Amino acid sequence: MSQFIDSHPSESDLPPVPRHELRKQLRQRRRKLSPREQEQASASLALNLLKNSDLQRARHIAIYLPNDGEIDPHPYMAMAHRKGVxxxxxxxxxxxxxxxxxxxxxxxxxLTANRFGIPEPAFSKGLRRPAWSLDAVLFPLVGFDENGGRLGMGGGFYDRTFAFSRLRPRLAPKLIGLAHDFQKVKTLPIEPWDVPLHSVVTDRKVYRVK
Known part of the structure; x- marks a missing residue:
């Protein structure tokens, strides 16, 4: 496992700050990673995802295109695609x-940029897959803690889309947050609208959410 991440402060170095300021700090930190550091982190992430039991039987997985320093899931995709995912x-x-x-x-x-400038495929009724029919969802985090608290970009899109999982958890896909390990903080509040995660996977380990 790569050791480059040790050059960055750990969660114990982060003072208590408001959510918007913490979001700013963590985004700045991941944007400072060099291309080589990002490559190493993505390779390690791929290995940890392959070992994640939540994904062993998944065949239909939602993914994201990384930007703003987000950890890149493409190495995992290349490996999993060969297994029919x-x-x-x-x-x-x-x-x-x-x-x-x-x-x-x-x-x-x-792909065409949406109103946020993020590339996405064209909306197609024939090809679209509703949220409930996915086996797993991999989405980026800005920050997280080991108890399931998480910090996103603030748009709430995933929480609204998967709100049904709180009432019908057996029908919900596995929701897995991805991040660089240094994005872990001591604690984050869990808001009433937060959809629970099954796990968080980083370049260093898998954090199971209790």
Whole structure:
């Protein structure tokens, strides 16, 4: 496992700060990673995802295109694709504002920037996959703790899309947050609208959420 991450402060070095300031600090920290550090982190993440029991039988997995220093899931995708896994990207729902639907992601698929400037496949009724029909969802975190507290970009898209999982957990896909290990902090409040995670996977380990 790569040791480059030791050059960054640990969660114990972070003073208590408001959520918006913590979000800013953690985003700045991951943007400072060099291409080589990002490459090493992504390779280690891939190995930890392959060992994650929540993904062993998953065949339909939602993924994301990394930006802003987010850890890159593409090395994992390349390995899992050889095992017959199909991947999907989130698409802003044109009818239900604030929610996501998922479209197939593969080499050569045409992508267009949405209103946030994030590339996504075209919305297609024939190809879209609703949230409940996925086996697992891998999405980026800005910060997290070991008790399931998490910090995202603040849009709430995943929480609204997977709100049904609180009432019907058996029908919900495995929700797995991805992050660099240094994005772990001591504690984050769990808000009433937060959809519970099954685990958080980093370049160093898998954190099971109790």
């Amino acid at each position: 199909h991947f999907y990207l989130p698409v802003l729902h044109p009818i239900h504002p604030g929610k996501l639907v998922f479209s197939p992601y593969y080499d050569g698929v045409e």
